[in-house]
Amino acid sequence: MNNYDAIVIGAGHNGLTNAAFLAKAGLRVLVLERNPYIGGASTSRELHKGWKYSNASYVCSLFRPEIYNALDLGRHGLRVIPVNSSMTFKQDGDYFGSYTQPNIRRREIMRHSPRDADAVVRFDADVLRWCKLVRGFLLRTPPNPGSLKPRDIFELAYLMKKFYELTEAQIYEFIRFFTMSIAEYLENYFENETVLTHYSGGSIIGTGLGVYSPGTAYVLLHHAMGDVDGNVGAWGFARGGMGSVAKALAGAFQSYGGEIRSDAEVAKITVAGNKVTGVELASGEKIAAKVVVSNLDAKRTFLQIMDEADLPPKVVQRARNFKIRGSSGKVNIALDGMPTFPALPEGSTLTQGHMHFTDTLKRLELAYDDWKEDRWSADPYCDMLIPSQYDPSMAPQGKHMMTVFVQYCPVNPDGGWTDEKRDQFGQTVIDQIGDYSPDFKDLVLHAEIRTPRELENEIGLTEGNIFQGELTFDQLAFNRPFPGYAQYRGPVKGMYMSGSSTHPGGGVMGAPGANSAREILKDLRKPDTTPEAYSDD
Amino acid sequence: MTINKEHFRRALQHSPFHSRLAALSLTEEWTGWNGYKAARTLDKLSTEYFAVRSSCSVMDLTPMEKYRISGKDAFRFLDRLVTRDLSKLKPGMVTYVVWCNDDGKLIDDGTLFQLDEDQYRLCSQHHQLDWLLISSIGFDVNIEVETHEVAALAVQGPTAYSILTEAGIDGLADLKPFGIAQLQCNGFPLVVSRTGYTGDLGYELWVDPKHAESLWDALFAIKPRLDIHPIGLSTLEMVRIEAGFIMPGFDFNTAESTIRADYDRSPYEVGLGWLVNLDKGHFTGRQALLAEKARPVKRRLTKIYVDGNKPVREAFIFDAKHGKQIGEIKCATWSPILKANLAIADIEFVNGKLPPQLWARVDYQRELKWLSIWAECRVSDKPFYTPEHRSATPPANF
Numbered sequence: 001m002n003n004y005d006a007i008v009i010g011a012g013h014n015g016l017t018n019a020a021f022l023a024k025a026g027l028r029v030l031v032l033e034r035n036p037y038i039g040g041a042s043t044s045r046e047l048h049k050g051w052k053y054s055n056a057s058y059v060c061s062l063f064r065p066e067i068y069n070a071l072d073l074g075r076h077g078l079r080v081i082p083v084n085s086s087m088t089f090k091q092d093g094d095y096f097g098s099y100t101q102p103n104i105r106r107r108e109i110m111r112h113s114p115r116d117a118d119a120v121v122r123f124d125a126d127v128l129r130w131c132k133l134v135r136g137f138l139l140r141t142p143p144n145p146g147s148l149k150p151r152d153i154f155e156l157a158y159l160m161k162k163f164y165e166l167t168e169a170q171i172y173e174f175i176r177f178f179t180m181s182i183a184e185y186l187e188n189y190f191e192n193e194t195v196l197t198h199y200s201g202g203s204i205i206g207t208g209l210g211v212y213s214p215g216t217a218y219v220l221l222h223h224a225m226g227d228v229d230g231n232v233g234a235w236g237f238a239r240g241g242m243g244s245v246a247k248a249l250a251g252a253f254q255s256y257g258g259e260i261r262s263d264a265e266v267a268k269i270t271v272a273g274n275k276v277t278g279v280e281l282a283s284g285e286k287i288a289a290k291v292v293v294s295n296l297d298a299k300r301t302f303l304q305i306m307d308e309a310d311l312p313p314k315v316v317q318r319a320r321n322f323k324i325r326g327s328s329g330k331v332n333i334a335l336d337g338m339p340t341f342p343a344l345p346e347g348s349t350l351t352q353g354h355m356h357f358t359d360t361l362k363r364l365e366l367a368y369d370d371w372k373e374d375r376w377s378a379d380p381y382c383d384m385l386i387p388s389q390y391d392p393s394m395a396p397q398g399k400h401m402m403t404v405f406v407q408y409c410p411v412n413p414d415g416g417w418t419d420e421k422r423d424q425f426g427q428t429v430i431d432q433i434g435d436y437s438p439d440f441k442d443l444v445l446h447a448e449i450r451t452p453r454e455l456e457n458e459i460g461l462t463e464g465n466i467f468q469g470e471l472t473f474d475q476l477a478f479n480r481p482f483p484g485y486a487q488y489r490g491p492v493k494g495m496y497m498s499g500s501s502t503h504p505g506g507g508v509m510g511a512p513g514a515n516s517a518r519e520i521l522k523d524l525r526k527p528d529t530t531p532e533a534y535s536d537d
Numbered sequence: 538m539t540i541n542k543e544h545f546r547r548a549l550q551h552s553p554f555h556s557r558l559a560a561l562s563l564t565e566e567w568t569g570w571n572g573y574k575a576a577r578t579l580d581k582l583s584t585e586y587f588a589v590r591s592s593c594s595v596m597d598l599t600p601m602e603k604y605r606i607s608g609k610d611a612f613r614f615l616d617r618l619v620t621r622d623l624s625k626l627k628p629g630m631v632t633y634v635v636w637c638n639d640d641g642k643l644i645d646d647g648t649l650f651q652l653d654e655d656q657y658r659l660c661s662q663h664h665q666l667d668w669l670l671i672s673s674i675g676f677d678v679n680i681e682v683e684t685h686e687v688a689a690l691a692v693q694g695p696t697a698y699s700i701l702t703e704a705g706i707d708g709l710a711d712l713k714p715f716g717i718a719q720l721q722c723n724g725f726p727l728v729v730s731r732t733g734y735t736g737d738l739g740y741e742l743w744v745d746p747k748h749a750e751s752l753w754d755a756l757f758a759i760k761p762r763l764d765i766h767p768i769g770l771s772t773l774e775m776v777r778i779e780a781g782f783i784m785p786g787f788d789f790n791t792a793e794s795t796i797r798a799d800y801d802r803s804p805y806e807v808g809l810g811w812l813v814n815l816d817k818g819h820f821t822g823r824q825a826l827l828a829e830k831a832r833p834v835k836r837r838l839t840k841i842y843v844d845g846n847k848p849v850r851e852a853f854i855f856d857a858k859h860g861k862q863i864g865e866i867k868c869a870t871w872s873p874i875l876k877a878n879l880a881i882a883d884i885e886f887v888n889g890k891l892p893p894q895l896w897a898r899v900d901y902q903r904e905l906k907w908l909s910i911w912a913e914c915r916v917s918d919k920p921f922y923t924p925e926h927r928s929a930t931p932p933a934n935f
């Protein structure tokens with residue numbers, strides 16, 4: 001008989017994190033996943049025999065080490081290896097490399113601009129300062145600023161205290177930081193166009209914004225606030241692909257007695273008298289539970305799997321207006337061998353990191369202009385990696401797997417998406433890479449091309465927005481997903497949210513899932529199994 | 538400097554003296570210093586130390602950041618940059634300076650060389666191009682990095698004068714402390730300043746990198762008669778503490794790289810108030826320093842003797858009266874010449890005053906076992922070691 005304490009809808013990494021902490025507290029928990037595989041945007045699948053693709057997310061940095069530790073994910077097989085560099089090819093045949101070895105990093109910046117090599121000291125210190133501030137809030141439930149509950153007042157006081165650890169000038173800077181565009185922000189530090197462009201790129205990833213749009217400076221932080229073993233800002237590669245994160249979480253969850261059902265699409269969260277009663281599957285099957293957690297984005301949660309009549313009209317309205325524009329695509333490629341990049345000196349280690357092909361802010365902005373006109377960028381911004389160089393489990397011996405994240409790609413090109421258009425989009429990306437690697441195109445054996453259409457259809461991300469909702473200030477912290485609903489509780493008793501639509505937002509981070517579990521356990525008066533944040537000091 | 542694309546193959550670059558250092562390095566203990574491969578030690582520490590204190594030491598200073606500052610407004614720019622009154626600086630003179638941000642927090646310290654009218658060299662511990670360029674807005678001044686275009690050697694110790702003279706560098710007899718001379722050595726030009734970071738008699742030699750090895754060889758050719766030793770950063774650390782010199786980035790955080798609020802320091806807080814001239818006219822940080830001066834002293838880097846002979850490294854300092862932890866040792870050394878433990882500590886003042894009785898909790902190891910003792914600390918108002926021969930002009934000849 002169906003007899004669960006809690007049902008989690010969606011086996012995304014946050015749903016799994018949430019479920020694992022609930023199960024660890026002794027609850028009987030069922031995770032229901034629409035797809036035949038788990039992981040949502042944190043998944044790795046073999047679509048071409050012998051090759052494993054991380055189909056959506058591809059690098060790991062934001063995942064909270066506290067969760068990793070609390071759920072013993074190392075023993076469940078998770079290993080995150082640092083990615084050691086990033087680089088930008090220039091149109092003039094040169095390149096800019098950003099190395100992690102500090103002396104080489106400095107000298108390479110000096111090669112392009114001696115001044116920028118010095119300015120990077122100031123830049124690093126400032127970004128680290130904001131990172132430290134924000135990192136303190138990742139594993140905390142945002143306060144409800146309008147509430148007078150002791151707990152909200154305490155959280156608000158904590159927030160103020162963290163803020164007042166800054167000097168007055170730093171507070172002004174921080175506020176500026178939240179409201180500025182990334183290009184303008186970086187121009188406070190750097191003068192060299194390639195350096196500026198290189199460090200801007202991260203700030204447009206996943207956003208429906210351009211390098212000159214206010215609000216993009218914060219996105220830089222969202223990409224820099226993670227860490228690999230304490231190296232704040234470093235990115236890592238999960239061995240076996242991002243599916244390993246989901247797999248390890250599922251392993252932890254199951255070790256606490258949890259149950260996962262795939263191919264189990266939820267059609268509806270059932271409600272009676274303002275209380276959840278359980279869920280109804282697309283198959284018609286009904287499963288009862290007093291607690292139902294949605295790992296879906298806020299739009300899908302409230303507008304698709306809940307009956308609008310069960311909801312306060314304000315929530316329906318907020319959900320309709322929730323900003324969740326898709327702007328990204330993904331191309332995963334099976335390669336017959338390692339492509340060469342003639343711009344790089346022989347033996348360069350830069351092929352082992354992130355590779356980019358956009359060397360001016362103007363090109364970044366033009367890429368955005370295309371998107372505004374509902375076209376994919378003719379000259380897109382790509383974040384490309386070839387992880388099979390250091391993870392042999394991704395491709396057969398001597399062969400390689402390439403992952404290319406593409407910004408921008410529209411939700412709805414003129415006339416809608418067709419398979420031909422999708423392939424043309426993929427071709428644009430392949431052509432761009434081919435411009436810098438003459439043997440690349442001949443090495444392509446198979447490519448998985450994903451536009452917002454595929455991301456929505458396959459992962460269930462509305463409009464294909466990778467973060468389950470834009471990371472702009474109006475949708476962050478106590479505003480995420482909506483003001484008054486930032487504490488993971490839905491408007492109906494027993495209903496909760498755990499996905500990236502909630503604080504602290506998108507990325508393979510686990511924090512929304514863990515924070516949500518903490519609130520659920522509190523409501524159920526169960527012991528808190530979620531970890532406290534490591535101190536950053 | 539043009540940087541070759543191949544630079545990534547080596548994290549640390551070789552200084553123009555590297556071949557000579559490598560040949561004399563018994564320990565092969567290298568470390569990074571500003572992107573260069575620098576010796577931590579080359580020989581036994583005591584051998585190196587006594588080269589500085591009783592014969593002659595040579596240290597490669599090339600990694601030190603050097604900036605050439607020139608142009609019509611060079612003086613006005615520098616006077617506005619640093620806290621010290623520069624009006625007495627003349628061509629052929631060096632002065633020690635610090636500079637601050639608008640909040641009166643230290644960005645770095647350095648030595649400022651006036652090489653000629655409107656021609657200056659600023660040597661600093663940390664990268665300053667960004668700050669110098671930001672500060673130069675509105676001044677007709679040209680600022681260039683010359684770190685890699687000028688090879689530098691510190692020749693320090695009681696016999697330094699004799700060695701340099703015997704190596705063929707004439708004209709040092711009249712050179713006073715903080716003086717600069719443009720001289721020759723075996724047919725190539727070099728700049729010699731009577732400066733150093735050891736507190737002993739000593740000179741710093743500035744030369745085109747292409748003459749670096751010849752300069753080295755000329756000095757070491759004297760070795761059969763007068764002892765001379767290359768030294769590394771470990772020895773420098775001992776002697777600079779004896780001489781009471783502080784090191785930005787080690788003894789205090791430099792403002793531009795400080796992340797946490799109130800973790801940076803003002804000149805007053807590091808005991809360099811004597812370098813601040815609030816009456817000289819406007820300079821960056823002056824408003825904040827004026828305000829700070831009016832408030833009770835919050836804290837200060839303080840030179841202390843730590844009683845006993847247990848090796849001191851980092852340690853907490855306590856106010857004996859209240860038993861409160863009020864500071865920490867930033868750097869310390871056993872002084873072989875004074876037979877004492879010397880340290881520089883960052884100490885919080887109580888009601889604007891240094892508490893009269895200070896104790897340090899010293900952890901040390903004996904045969905792998907950690908032990909802990911309380912050691913009384915005595916404040917030293919002066920540098921620990923300032924031998925008279927350091928400033929004698931002409932220096933004694935050996």
Ligand SMILES: Cc1cc2nc3c(=O)[nH]c(=O)nc-3n(C[C@H](O)[C@H](O)[C@H](O)COP(=O)(O)OP(=O)(O)OC[C@H]3O[C@@H](n4cnc5c(N)ncnc54)[C@H](O)[C@@H]3O)c2cc1C
Nearest residue numbers: 010012013014034040041057058059266460466500507508
């Ligand atoms: C292309 C792409 C690249 C990215 N790159 C990175 C990256 O490199 N690094 C990084 O940190 N982040 C990256 N992200 C963001 C990150 O992957 C996501 O923010 C994160 O994985 C979302 O996790 P989640 O658990 O909140 O939700 P999701 O992963 O969206 O999980 C939701 C789950 O619910 C399931 N579901 C949907 N509808 C139903 C239903 N009706 N019934 C049952 N189940 C349902 C879905 O199938 C899915 O498994 C990327 C995202 C994308 C799309």
